[in-house]
Amino acid sequence: MNVLAKKKVADLLKKGVLVSPDFIERADTSIDPNKDLVVLDNETNKLLSNAKNVNWKEIEKIRVMYEKGKAALPTIDDIAPVVENELKDVQVISSYKTLPEKADVSNFTGYFNTRYKLIERLLRSRPELQNLSSISRMKNREFSNSVSIIGIINEKMETKNKNLMITLEDSTGKQRVLVNKNKPDLYPEAKDLVVDEVIGINGVYKKDILFVNKIVFPDIPAVDIKKSPDEEYLACMSDLHFGSKQFMPDEFNRFLSWVNLETGNQKQKKIAEKLKYILIAGDIVDGIGVYNNQDSELTTLDIKKQYGTCTKLLSEIPKHINIVISPGNHDAVRMAEPQPPLNNQFSQELTKLKNVLLVSNPATIRIGAKEGFSGFNCLLYHGYSFDYYVANVDSIRMNGGYERADLIMNFLLKRRHLAPAHTSTLINPTLDYDALFIDPVPDFFIAGHIHRTSVSNYKATTLVNSSCWQSMTSFQERLGHNPQPARLPLINLKTRDASIINFGK
Ligand SMILES: [Fe+2]
Ligand SMILES: [Fe+2]
CATH class of the missing domain: 2.40.50.140 (Nucleic acid-binding proteins)
Incomplete structure (x- = not known):
């Protein structure tokens, strides 16, 4: 190892990162490890300088896995920057960023065993x-x-x-x-x-x-409904679909005017004043190549621009409001769940917003905690598995199907799993945990995907499906969907009362 490489290794060790000589010798010689650290380049697998906020812990884990032949060659997506925007009012209970392991039969056997044991433990008593x-x-x-x-x-x-x-x-x-x-x-x-x-x-x-x-059934327990000592509001959104020709700019601008206290009746303005959290459950952009002939329904084929437009509009939300975003099936992350947070090379614009926390799909976060009050557990799940249950469960299909998000969400809570039928979604099989197992019991279960609005309660959990900001696409028309766009479900955390503002015409 040459002197420069040795120095780089020593500098990285000081930062708690052990790298192999092979790793460092591929580095561009112009790199000054005291200034900007290095990161693997997606295309060429070269090391590049001037990369800030590198997730060194993640690189190290991937390197070890790669050398053991247990992981694929890492991409930029796998070594995305550490999420900087931690919000003081939001605690992350679970947000997943799994390694790109090579899955074989043993992964699936292990995953099924884990999921069986977790639910069996609930049933045993x-x-x-x-x-x-x-x-x-x-x-x-x-x-x-x-x-x-x-x-x-x-x-x-x-x-x-x-x-x-x-x-x-x-x-x-x-x-x-x-x-x-x-x-x-x-x-x-x-x-x-x-x-x-x-x-x-x-x-x-x-x-x-x-x-x-x-x-x-494993089910959730019947307990008293939790209420915050303070009047604060939670708003639930999903399915913004920026980049789609059917995205509804007028309606979204009306929402922005309301959240900035410029419009609305007295009651609505009071809610906007006390709005503290906006949780967004996926399909932030329309994406590219999600379904056949999607290109003709997009305003831009540049995925970064889709996230750019989204970032620009979300930046108009007042900064004291905490925004949490998890991805959906239209977003630029892998389809298999758990889907990692949106802080990769395509969606990185979002990290510029200091009041935004990016989490995985699914994820559980806690909001509203304060002295003497432990806060509310909020489960965010986009809802890709919902289509399966609408098609295959008689009591859902015969009682309204897509128009009964409450029945779908209730069905899943009762089973303590977001995809009890394995084929209902794409799963990245993990050996020692099951991200789709519902634990802890959520106070709020917030989903989207079916572009409908509903708020209901099951035991002490509030189930919210969060509308959409996209009018009907030709794809939805073919499937016979009937979206309810531009509605915003809101919850008063002190009373747990729900209301819905319609920003439509
Ligand atoms: Fe959607
Ligand atoms: Fe979706």
Whole structure:
């Protein structure tokens, strides 16, 4: 190693980063490690100078993984800058930025095991699951009048007699369980079950079949609704779709005038004065190549410009308002969930806004904490999995489908998972955690994606689906969607009362 390289290694070590000689020798010789540090270039894999805010910890992790053959060659996206904009009024409970691991079958097995164990732990203590047994232990008996098992649903089918036969699996084996069509409380609930979800069953075991008496879901507990000691407001947004020809500038400008206290009636102005948080759940821009022939529906094919326009308009929101942004399926991050925060080379404009915190999708943040009050847990999830449940769950499809965001969100909360059916979204399989497992129980579950507005409560959780700022696209028209744009759901954190302002014409 030459003297210059040695000096660079020593300087980086002082910053707590150990780099290999090979890594540093590829560096541009003009780099002064005392001034600007180095970062890998996406295109050429060269080292470049003048890169500030480098996430050294992340580079180091990726380098180790890469050398072990466990990660792909890193890109700029993987070593995005550390998020600088931490907001003092917002705490991050979970926001994910996973490494680009090479996924094989073992990753998926590990992921399923993790997800099974997390939900099984919730179900294990439930009093409804009397005489809890593993599947193999239950199979040792001939007959049991009341036995319970916990398992992941492997298969669901209708028998010739129109009963439901479900195959459950745990780490010890598989078991067929039968739901009789003549049980009016049980049968509709069982019809809604989806493959891969984890449930508890209590029933009668006879001749290798478990006849179901009760289905137990992990669910959320019934607790008192939390209220803030102070009157502060939370606004929920999503699906801005900057860059789309259908983006609604007039409506968005009306929102900006309101938030700047220039318009609105007395009550609306009072809310704007006390607005402290705006949480945005994905589809910030329309993106590029998201669906066939999208180009003809875009005002610009430059994704950076889409984020640039977005940044310009969001910069008009008063700086005392805390804005949290998580991505969606139209944004410039990978599709597999958890999607990392929007601080990559395409969306970096957003980091210029000092009142903006960028988090992953999904993510949980805490707002409104103050002396004597622990604050509210807010789960942000864009909602890409929602389409699957509208199409596949009878009680949602037959009761309004896309027009019933409340039913979809309720369904997921009850299952404590944002994608209980594995194929309902794209998942980056992680071995030691499951980002889509719903924990902690949110006070607010905020989503978007279906371009509808709804606010409802399930137990002590408020479910918000956050409208959109894009009129109907030809794609939505073909699918028969009926968007409700330019509405802004608002929550008074002191009373938990909700209101919706319509900025439409
Ligand atoms: Fe959207
Ligand atoms: Fe979406």
